[in-house]
Amino acid sequence: MNNRLYGNLIFELSKEGRKGYSLPKNNFGNYEIPASMQRTEEAKLPECDELTVVRHYTNLSNNNFGVDTGFYPLGSCTMKYNPKINEEMAAQPQFQNLHPQQPADTVKGALALVKLLEQSLCELTGLAHFTFKPYAGAHGELTGLMTIDNYHRSRGDMQRKKVIVPDSAHGTNPASAAVCGLEIIEVKSLADGTVDFDDLQRLVSLEGANIAAMMMTNPNTLGLFETRIPEIAKLIHDCGGLMYYDGANLNPMLGACRPGDMGFDVMHINLHKTFSTPHGGGGPGSGPVGVREGLQEFFPVVSPYYGNYGVMMRAYAYILSLGREHVKEVGPLAVLNANYIKESLKDVYELPIDTICCHEFVFDGLKDKSTGVTTMDVAKRLLDYGYHAPTIYFPLLFHESLMVEPTENESKETLDGFIAVMRQIAEEAKTNPDLVKSAPHTTPIGRVDDVLAAKHPVTTWKVLKNEIL
Amino acid sequence: MLNVQSSMDFKYFPHTQDDLKAMMEKAGVKDFDGLYAQIPESIRFRGDYKLPSGMSEMEVRDLFAKLGSQNKQLTCFAGYGVYDHYTPSVIPSLLQRSEFLTSYTPYQAEISQGTLHYIFEYQSMMTELTGMDISNASMYDGTTAAAEAMMMAVAAGKKQNKVLVSGALNPKTREVLDTYALHQGIELVTIPVKDGVTDLSTLNSQLSTLEGVAGVMVQQPNVYGIVEDFTGFAEACHEQKALFIMDSVAADLAVLKTPGEWGADIAVGDGQSLGIPMLFGGPYVGYMCCTEKLIRKMPGRIVGMTKDNRDQRAFVLTLQAREQHIRRQKATSNICSNQSLMALFVTVYLSLMGKQGIKEAAQLSYAGAHYLCDKLQKTGKFHLVYDKPFFNEFLVRYDGNLDNLFSCYTMNGILPGVRMNDGNLLIAVTEKRTKEEIDRFVEALPLVNGLH
Numbered sequence: 001m002n003n004r005l006y007g008n009l010i011f012e013l014s015k016e017g018r019k020g021y022s023l024p025k026n027n028f029g030n031y032e033i034p035a036s037m038q039r040t041e042e043a044k045l046p047e048c049d050e051l052t053v054v055r056h057y058t059n060l061s062n063n064n065f066g067v068d069t070g071f072y073p074l075g076s077c078t079m080k081y082n083p084k085i086n087e088e089m090a091a092q093p094q095f096q097n098l099h100p101q102q103p104a105d106t107v108k109g110a111l112a113l114v115k116l117l118e119q120s121l122c123e124l125t126g127l128a129h130f131t132f133k134p135y136a137g138a139h140g141e142l143t144g145l146m147t148i149d150n151y152h153r154s155r156g157d158m159q160r161k162k163v164i165v166p167d168s169a170h171g172t173n174p175a176s177a178a179v180c181g182l183e184i185i186e187v188k189s190l191a192d193g194t195v196d197f198d199d200l201q202r203l204v205s206l207e208g209a210n211i212a213a214m215m216m217t218n219p220n221t222l223g224l225f226e227t228r229i230p231e232i233a234k235l236i237h238d239c240g241g242l243m244y245y246d247g248a249n250l251n252p253m254l255g256a257c258r259p260g261d262m263g264f265d266v267m268h269i270n271l272h273k274t275f276s277t278p279h280g281g282g283g284p285g286s287g288p289v290g291v292r293e294g295l296q297e298f299f300p301v302v303s304p305y306y307g308n309y310g311v312m313m314r315a316y317a318y319i320l321s322l323g324r325e326h327v328k329e330v331g332p333l334a335v336l337n338a339n340y341i342k343e344s345l346k347d348v349y350e351l352p353i354d355t356i357c358c359h360e361f362v363f364d365g366l367k368d369k370s371t372g373v374t375t376m377d378v379a380k381r382l383l384d385y386g387y388h389a390p391t392i393y394f395p396l397l398f399h400e401s402l403m404v405e406p407t408e409n410e411s412k413e414t415l416d417g418f419i420a421v422m423r424q425i426a427e428e429a430k431t432n433p434d435l436v437k438s439a440p441h442t443t444p445i446g447r448v449d450d451v452l453a454a455k456h457p458v459t460t461w462k463v464l465k466n467e468i469l
Numbered sequence: 470m471l472n473v474q475s476s477m478d479f480k481y482f483p484h485t486q487d488d489l490k491a492m493m494e495k496a497g498v499k500d501f502d503g504l505y506a507q508i509p510e511s512i513r514f515r516g517d518y519k520l521p522s523g524m525s526e527m528e529v530r531d532l533f534a535k536l537g538s539q540n541k542q543l544t545c546f547a548g549y550g551v552y553d554h555y556t557p558s559v560i561p562s563l564l565q566r567s568e569f570l571t572s573y574t575p576y577q578a579e580i581s582q583g584t585l586h587y588i589f590e591y592q593s594m595m596t597e598l599t600g601m602d603i604s605n606a607s608m609y610d611g612t613t614a615a616a617e618a619m620m621m622a623v624a625a626g627k628k629q630n631k632v633l634v635s636g637a638l639n640p641k642t643r644e645v646l647d648t649y650a651l652h653q654g655i656e657l658v659t660i661p662v663k664d665g666v667t668d669l670s671t672l673n674s675q676l677s678t679l680e681g682v683a684g685v686m687v688q689q690p691n692v693y694g695i696v697e698d699f700t701g702f703a704e705a706c707h708e709q710k711a712l713f714i715m716d717s718v719a720a721d722l723a724v725l726k727t728p729g730e731w732g733a734d735i736a737v738g739d740g741q742s743l744g745i746p747m748l749f750g751g752p753y754v755g756y757m758c759c760t761e762k763l764i765r766k767m768p769g770r771i772v773g774m775t776k777d778n779r780d781q782r783a784f785v786l787t788l789q790a791r792e793q794h795i796r797r798q799k800a801t802s803n804i805c806s807n808q809s810l811m812a813l814f815v816t817v818y819l820s821l822m823g824k825q826g827i828k829e830a831a832q833l834s835y836a837g838a839h840y841l842c843d844k845l846q847k848t849g850k851f852h853l854v855y856d857k858p859f860f861n862e863f864l865v866r867y868d869g870n871l872d873n874l875f876s877c878y879t880m881n882g883i884l885p886g887v888r889m890n891d892g893n894l895l896i897a898v899t900e901k902r903t904k905e906e907i908d909r910f911v912e913a914l915p916l917v918n919g920l921h
Contacts, residue, residue, distance in 0.1 A: 007782065007806040020821035021557060023829050027904050031836035037696050037858060039726050045745030047823040050559060057563045057587070057817060066571030073574060081481055082571050085526050091561065094537030099547045100750035101887045106879050109539030110749050120503040122532050135609035135751070138805045146652055175800035179620070181652040213705050225507040242581050256505045261512045280810030281584040282770070283609070284752035300648045304550070304612055304641035305750025313533075320532065323523025326479045332501040333482055336489070339496035339504065356498070356506065380579070389577050411483035412492060438778075443579040446778040452777035453787040457764065459603060461593035464774055 011461045014046035074405025075360045078251050078273035086314035100305040109317045117316045124264035126260020127290035131299045132307040140268025140287025141176035143302045148213045148242050150298035160212040168221045168395045193222035208239035217246040219358035221395045233263025247350045248273045252335045252359035255328030265292045275315035284309035333408035334359040348426040365400025373429035373436050375400040379441035386422045475510040543884035549863045550639050550896025555901045556744045557821050569580035578785045585784035588772040591816040598722045599736040600729020601758035605769035607812040611739025612645040614755030617768050618737045622684030622712040623802040625766045636662040637691035665855030666697045676709045694862030703732025723827035735759045744818040754811035768802030803825045833900035834861035862897040877917040
């Protein structure tokens with residue numbers, strides 16, 4: 001049992017008879033809910049006064065780390081600053097109180113915003129139409145693949161069920177394809193991490209008539225731009241397939257290159273990455289899907305209304321704030337920040353592919369492997385120094401992947417501080433490896449026992465309470 | 470020369486000209502173009518985006534205010550899955566704590582105990598509300614949670630690919646199910662509705678004649694607001710080895726017989742009714758709970774309790790072997806996040822309302838809805854379509870012209886409900902609707918007739 005008051009569960013702070021709400025009196029007369037409808041066992045929810053609830057969750061927030069807390073170089077997640085004006089705009093009652101079934105003539109402003117955001121995204125991506133129904137990036141992928149599947153079905157091309165995916169792809173790519181009823185074929189990567197064009201040609205000559213699409217991020221998960229993208233797109237189009245762009249890595253392309261111009265037909269955007277909407281501890285996000293002219297009629301219905309409308313409002317506020325002048329500086333500054341870190345650390349961390357990168361890059365652990373200090377240890381030690389860890393053990397191409405993405409909002413001082421700490425940890429790995437291996441030391445909790453959690457799952461207070469008593 | 474003049478001219482970019490120079494030198498490039506040398510010139514974007522010029526904060530505010538003023542603020546009697554419930558003031562304030570708002574998925578448990586801790590509480594509360602054993606860390610919304618339940622049933626079954634769906638399920642949910650089913654090769658069969666409720670005798674004959682039924686899905690209260698009696702449903706399903714899936718309005722479970730009590734294997738639905746603003750369709754939060762037996766078949770994230778190396782209680786993402794990033798193409802769901810911040814919303818809501826508050830709110834909604842229903846029937850212009858027990862939403866036939874009713878009511882600041890495809894009107898009342906507002910709904914009626 002945790003003896004710190006604020007480590008308690010809200011259930012442990014409950015006391016019979018306390019209340020944290022106020023509702024108006026019931027003045028409707030005698031309308032009783034019939035007993036036959038009612039549950040027999042009541043929901044054992046906590047009973048707390050308002051201040052107890054406020055303190056509990058405020059203290060929980062203190063055990064969390066966000067972009068507002070400090071540098072968050074989590075690769076592939078684009079943890080950029082989430083501007084406060086966006087929050088203020090999304091909180092306006094003129095939008096908050098709109099029912100999605102209101103007649104169109106009573107929601108003209110809300111609908112206008114959808115149109116304006118769509119136009120902006122079309123311009124930024126070089127595509128013609130967007131649907132905002134998908135709630136997240138993975139949901140967008142699925143929606144995009146369903147769009148592609150619907151297109152092939154409409155042409156009677158029923159055998160096109162295979163999707164080519166690079167072996168370095170995000171785990172959601174193959175999973176989304178599977179949920180869409182499609183089959184994955186992996187295309188190999190070259191030593192430099194880009195698509196092996198020869199292998200792709202081989203796959204296309206073998207499977208051409210069965211290929212529904214090729215799914216790619218560009219830059220790829222190693223942060224490298226696929227220079228042969230025009231040829232790749234042509235190869236896939238010639239065999240009758242479509243090109244799908246995973247927008248997870250769109251950020252460095254702002255101001256540099258548009259997916260539509262690269263030859264992609266369908267894409268999703270993570271508004272919670274490139275367009276600055278908060279990650280919220282895992283959601284809500286938004287994964288709008290864009291297509292070339294003519295494909296919009298194949299959009300599937302993956303949610304009832306306009307998707308996560310509140311997230312769209314934030315993204316639009318961001319686009320308005322940047323405007324055409326600054327939106328094109330997003331990419332270059334993000335890319336510059338990444339290259340600056342990479343070049344400043346590659347003498348102590350293993351850089352398997354030593355070339356200019358885009359918004360992110362991957363180290364394969366410490367250069368000096370003799371200390372036994374792993375990527376996991378480095379990540380945990382970073383927490384002691386007040387940084388969020390980079391993405392670790394992804395991509396799967398290397399054993400000790402450490403994937404760093406700084407975003408355009410970070411100052412040179414922040415990056416220099418991070419670089420100094422990364423060098424310090426490399427030094428500690430040599431002089432005091434146990435210090436690194438046993439990290440973190442200064443966080444609210446130490447390393448957790450994952451095996452215990454999985455072997456003996458305790459996932460509710462109901463079960464936990466019985467174990468304590 | 471740097472082909473950038475305006476950096477440092479924008480509040481989100483900290484780079485000074487000196488910084489840019491020093492950093493480019495380190496990166497080994499001369500200018501921004503050098504950073505993109507790998508991009509073939511033929512596809513390089515060189516022009517200006519056709520977007521408005523950057524706006525100051527005041528201009529952004531003005532533009533949103535202008536858009537906002539084009540929306541009409543209405544007293545809401547619409548439901549159909551989205552309800553205008555009361556939001557305690559504490560919630561928006563706590564949700565703006567930026568340690569919650571600006572964090573991501575709690576991969577680093579040591580600095581994410583805030584998120585992991587509240588998800589554990591969320592799971593605990595949702596199992597209490599639904600009467601089930603296990604809850605995941607939340608899903609996008611109710612409709613996609615239902616689709617995941619459908620796929621989960623098919624994956625849990627052996628070579629079964631049919632799911633029977635009540636005809637009284639909200640068509641909005643059904644549409645999403647149809648989408649997922651098409652691509653998954655799942656066959657959806659409708660269970661007919663009789664007198665406004667799912668017909669058990671037809672379900673029984675479907676279950677005994679159809680091969681390969683993996684699951685049966687019903688909704689409570691159903692799309693007409695009717696509280697159905699599901700006696701015998703779970704037994705009928707289990708006899709044929711099909712899973713019984715219940716899609717319920719979360720807030721109503723405060724008092725209604727729970728999916729657990731009805732014998733459901735999977736409980737799903739939308740948590741929007743737990744005080745989440747309607748916000749033109751989202752973000753909301755889907756919930757998914759199941760029996761202990763099905764835990765390893767459940768999609769989405771799950772938080773579990775464990776200990777750290779200092780012997781303290783700690784929370785962590787667990788049972789990850791089920792998830793898409795491990796299973797990749799063998800995955801039966803591609804969900805890779807949860808709707809975390811909205812799960813926090815629900816958790817704080819249920820902490821504040823507590824055991825008593827959720828019941829009181831439900832009783833108010835029930836009373837208000839029945840009070841309005843009685844008054845409308847007394848006008849002689851509205852007729853209850855089904856004579857069945859309802860909760861806070863009911864279906865009426867209106868004797869006049871619905872177009873006129875809607876235009877007159879919205880002109881007078883009232884959203885009278887949702888028009889159904891069958892020409893009837895579905896009206897919902899929550900604890901937020903005062904007696905005065907409800908009386909005004911009835912008193913506005915002669916104004917409509919004046920339009921005729």
